[in-house]
Amino acid sequence: MSSADLAFVNGTVYTVDAARTREQAVAVRDGRIVAVGSDDAIREHVGPRSQVFDLAGRMLLPGFQDAHVHPVGGGVERLQCDLHDLHSREDYLLRVKTYAEEHPHREWILGGGWSMDVFPGGIPTKDLLDAVVPDRIVFLPNRDGHSTWVNSRALEMAGVTATTPDPADGLIERDGAGEPSGTLHEGAAELVGRLAPEPTPDEVYEGLLEGQRYLHSLGITAWQDAIVSTGYWMDNYSAYLRAAGNGDLTARVVGALWWDRERGEDQIDDLLELRERGRTERFAASTVKIMQDGVCETFTAAVLEPYLDAEGRVTDKRGISFVEPEALKGYVTALDGHGFQVHFHALAERAVREALDAIEAALETNGPTDNRHHLAHIQVVHPDDVPRFRELRAVANAQPLWAMHEGQMDDLTIPFLGEPRWRWQYPFGSLVRAGANLAMGSDWSVSSPDPLEEISVAVNRKTPPTYLYGNDNHEVFLPEERLDLATSIAAFTMGSAHVNHLDEVTGSIEVGKFADVAVVDRDLFAHPVDEIASAQVDATFVQGASVYARDGTS
Ligand SMILES: [Zn+2]
Secondary structure, three states, rough: OOOOEEEOOOEEEEEEOOOEEEEOOOEEOOOOOEEEOOOHHHOOOOOOOOOHHHHOOOEEEEEEEEEOOHHHHHHHHHOOOOOOOOOOOHHHHHHHHHHHHOOOOOEEEEEEOHHHHHHHHHHHOOHHHHOOOOOOOEEEOOOOOOOEOOHHHHHHHHOOOOOOOOOEEEEEEEEEOEEEEEEEHHHHHHHOOOOOOOOOOHHHHHHHHHHHHHHHOOOOOEEEEEEEOOOOOOOOOHHHHHHHHHOOOEEEEEEEOOOOOOOOOHHHHHHHHHHOOOOOEEEEEEEEEEEEEOOHHHOOOOOHHHHHHHHOOOOOOOOOOOOHHHHHHHHHHHHHOOOOOEEEOOOOOHHHHHHHHHHHHHHHHOOOOOOEEEEEEEEEEEEHOOOOOHOOOEEEEOOOOHHHOOHHHHHHHHHHOOOOOHEEEEHHHHHHOOOOEEEEEOOOOOOOOOOOHHHHHHHHOOOOOOOOOOOOOOOOOOHHHHHHHHHHHHHHHHHHHHHOOOOOOOOOOOOOOOOOOEOOOOOOHOOOOHHHHHHEEEEEEOOOOEEEEEEOOO
């Protein structure tokens, strides 16, 4: 028996195999797991040239896989005027001012990541920005990317005035006199945004590497990039191929190619070409992303019954189905027939139903496939649709961090969804009990990409102690929808590996699989569940190679 290159010993190995086995140690050779067992058994694999990693009582887990994330945009933002780590008006303005001063030659101040609950009614105004940057353009999307804060210079330059009509797919916030007040929702942001300089290919590439570094530091070894394209937003497709080609891509990535809703089935040829060209060892552009609706806070998420207004009266707003539901059935059937996985943004109950109906139509026409279509966000699911996930083998792709009481939920969502619908939010427990396949992801840079924070909320359904956007409502959010720790870890490892079609080679610690693993600083099962978010990742490995070490030894 030739000896191991690497052995993890003296810890708790939580394997996430079918039996949820716990062991003490793991041996790795040529990037693959060759043995899992007791310390004594693994020591037999250790030779003079083996590197031995002393877990010292810590926990070894399969690397986390984020099933819905935007790491390139997130990385680019981290390198721009990034507001994600702040949470007050004063701090935002100070950061914008400082950034503008430090980058005197940038005509555009780009970045973003502000939080709606910092501002009255969720709406910041242009005068705040004017006071710190009067002479250059400021254009800052919020942390969910659906609303953008701009200054007067930005509106002026784009010619957005009191007489500018709202675009069909968006809304311009206005003051009492009808003047644009400084927040642009959804498509309205494009009135300014379309004039912004695209990040250069090198900036996109640096963004990818920054995003990758950051995700590795959180124990993430693979992900599904929820929007990959050669042009919409930014050319992250080429950045992935470049990184894959020169060995800089250390993560495993599935790319969800953007479905352009201005076009129809004729784009499928282009998608096939991108899939063909985008097939490398670590990167596969094998998925198509269809954005079916918006978000609740701006009433663009597609609902079955209309939203309420702030006084609880029924409005005429039902949100937007970005793709007409009958057309959606046709597109999904065609994509499924070509072997594409479809990754839906399906947030409220009408969009969820439309996505499930489309999957059902594909199933009827094409018969069962192994494409593993999935619905991301699933914020509001009508109870009648919960069992359909299992029936249709549609994967529930959950972003658990949003399933708690916080400003955005309590002030901007619950009152407008009303009874009983607000109770249909994030029904993870119900989905699991109904036999749905569950995957998990963060939607970073919309919210924190830390899987331990997300798992903490999946288990506790309340604000983790580490949560930046703190609040004083510590009530458990719909307690019957809580998941246990084992189920949550499985969703973030095997569940997401399933959706990424990586479950045969990753997602659990089993002999023959790649040694894609994360070292967590404690046995999560041995501590109270409200401490999950306080745990930290100490080291991350992909194929047996170190990609992150908290103590800097990587
Ligand atoms: Zn997203």
